[in-house]
Amino acid sequence: MADTPASSGAQLLRIQEVAAETGLTNRAIRYYEEMGLLEPAARSEGAYRLYDRSDLERLRFIRSLRDDAGFSLAQIGQLLEDEAARERNREQFRASQDPEERRSLLADARSRVDRQIATLEMKARRLADMIADARERRAHLDRHMAELEGGPDPHPERTRAEGSR
Numbered sequence: 001m002a003d004t005p006a007s008s009g010a011q012l013l014r015i016q017e018v019a020a021e022t023g024l025t026n027r028a029i030r031y032y033e034e035m036g037l038l039e040p041a042a043r044s045e046g047a048y049r050l051y052d053r054s055d056l057e058r059l060r061f062i063r064s065l066r067d068d069a070g071f072s073l074a075q076i077g078q079l080l081e082d083e084a085a086r087e088r089n090r091e092q093f094r095a096s097q098d099p100e101e102r103r104s105l106l107a108d109a110r111s112r113v114d115r116q117i118a119t120l121e122m123k124a125r126r127l128a129d130m131i132a133d134a135r136e137r138r139a140h141l142d143r144h145m146a147e148l149e150g151g152p153d154p155h156p157e158r159t160r161a162e163g164s165r
Contacts, residue, residue: 012042012050022059029059037062037077070127075119082112 019026032038033049038059041052051059058080065071065079089105096102143154 010041010052012052013056014044015049015051018051018056018059021056022063024059024063032059032062032073035073035077037073037080069123071119071123079116079119082116085109086112 013021015026015029018024019029022029029038029049033040038055040049041055042050044050062076062080065076066073071079086109089109093102093105096105140154143151146152147154
């Protein structure tokens with residue numbers, strides 16, 4: 001593991017080590033950097049990318065949003081940018097006593113949270129639709145199982161149509 005004098009003793013990892021710890025490929029990590037989702041903490045004298053623990057956490061968060069929650073990289077980028085902007089707004093809000101500036105910061109933060117809510121609600125609706133579709137497929141299979149046990153034909157309209165040929 002690499003350390004640079006500027007890192008003040010903080011442990012920095014090369015891309016291969018980060019890939020091993022996060023389960024991502026070197027290529028994916030570089031792609032996330034190209035997309036603006038990640039910026040390495042430092043570069044070595046040989047221009048190798050060096051990452052710190054916060055970079056590892058960010059990559060794990062990105063991977064979770066992508067794999068577990070099914071967000072696109074564009075959506076992830078927007079969520080990360082909104083969070084970074086909210087943190088900047090929070091610092092500016094605390095530093096300012098100007099009511100107009102504070103109002104503007106709060107309005108910006110609120111619009112970002114509203115966008116996050118809309119994104120999450122859209123995702124929740126899509127998931128709810130997928131769950132409903134899967135439940136209907138399950139019910140259809142259950143009707144076929146019941147038919148095998150002497151229950152009614154799950155497709156009586158098809159049986160009538162075939163009988164009239």
